[in-house]
Amino acid sequence: MTSSWSRVVARLGSSAERLAIWALVIGLVLASGVGWYVTHPLSGSEESIATVRADERVSVGQYDGTYVLEPANGEPSAGLVFYPGAHVAPDAYLASLAPLVSRTNVAVYVPRMPLGFAVFDPDAAGDVIAAQPTIDRWFVGGHSLGGAMACRYADGGRGRVDGLVLFASYCEASATPNVSTLSVTGSADTVLDRETYAARRANVPADATIVEIRGMNHSEFGSYIGQRGDQPAPIGYRTAHDRLADSVVPWFENRTGRGTRS
Numbered sequence: 001m002t003s004s005w006s007r008v009v010a011r012l013g014s015s016a017e018r019l020a021i022w023a024l025v026i027g028l029v030l031a032s033g034v035g036w037y038v039t040h041p042l043s044g045s046e047e048s049i050a051t052v053r054a055d056e057r058v059s060v061g062q063y064d065g066t067y068v069l070e071p072a073n074g075e076p077s078a079g080l081v082f083y084p085g086a087h088v089a090p091d092a093y094l095a096s097l098a099p100l101v102s103r104t105n106v107a108v109y110v111p112r113m114p115l116g117f118a119v120f121d122p123d124a125a126g127d128v129i130a131a132q133p134t135i136d137r138w139f140v141g142g143h144s145l146g147g148a149m150a151c152r153y154a155d156g157g158r159g160r161v162d163g164l165v166l167f168a169s170y171c172e173a174s175a176t177p178n179v180s181t182l183s184v185t186g187s188a189d190t191v192l193d194r195e196t197y198a199a200r201r202a203n204v205p206a207d208a209t210i211v212e213i214r215g216m217n218h219s220e221f222g223s224y225i226g227q228r229g230d231q232p233a234p235i236g237y238r239t240a241h242d243r244l245a246d247s248v249v250p251w252f253e254n255r256t257g258r259g260t261r262s
Contacts, residue, residue: 083146141165186216
């Protein structure tokens with residue numbers, strides 16, 4: 001009897017050890033997967049980044065994970081802090097936002113978000129603005145989840161914001177009524193929740209500028225690939241960025257008083 005009981009206890013002990021080992025292995029695999037996901041955001045293509053760096057009208061810099069696009073000649077008269085979409089790297093937006101710098105006098109700042117999600121630092125714009133005391137006019141904006149967090153910053157009364165720019169995004173709650181707003185979507189975007197977007201339309205000012213770009217999908221607001229749920233677009237990235245610039249640049253010109261630069 002004692003011998004049989006000892007064998008049972010031994011088996012149970014071995015089973016518990018095996019379960020503990022398997023739990024440890026599974027935990028390590030999951031942790032590795034999460035770690036890989038966090039450290040490998042969707043980045044801009046090498047070609048798109050090289051094209052911006054080759055543009056003599058645009059100065060490209062970086063500090064503490066924040067990408068900076070500034071006019072190469074002259075001090076900027078306004079700044080835009082742009083929040084990346086979820087799990088998208090800041091460099092993915094250099095090509096789509098560079099025309100704003102090259103054709104106006106606006107500097108663009110794209111901060112890196114904690115773990116790649118703007119929801120963990122919706123006040124990121126405040127740090128950027130505080131570090132640029134020579135710029136007295138500020139806009140905030142973002143793509144997808146980043147746009148929702150930019151709305152939160154603009155509506156939080158944390159500082160003066162002259163305008164709000166939303167790419168394939170919407171505000172979760174009513175935005176500040178006196179903040180000029182530009183909302184741009186793509187007709188081929190299969191990631192944006194259209195029903196929620198329509199339901200949240202009332203959360204931006206009544207005089208907001210609403211634009212839909214024909215043939216543009218979700219990823220083409222940046223220069224990256226791999227967005228889950230996004231379908232191929234009938235137009236390419238370059239065409240999408242040109243059409244985006246044709247909407248964004250005039251909107252900024254009307255609010256900064258700066259004409260198109262040569």
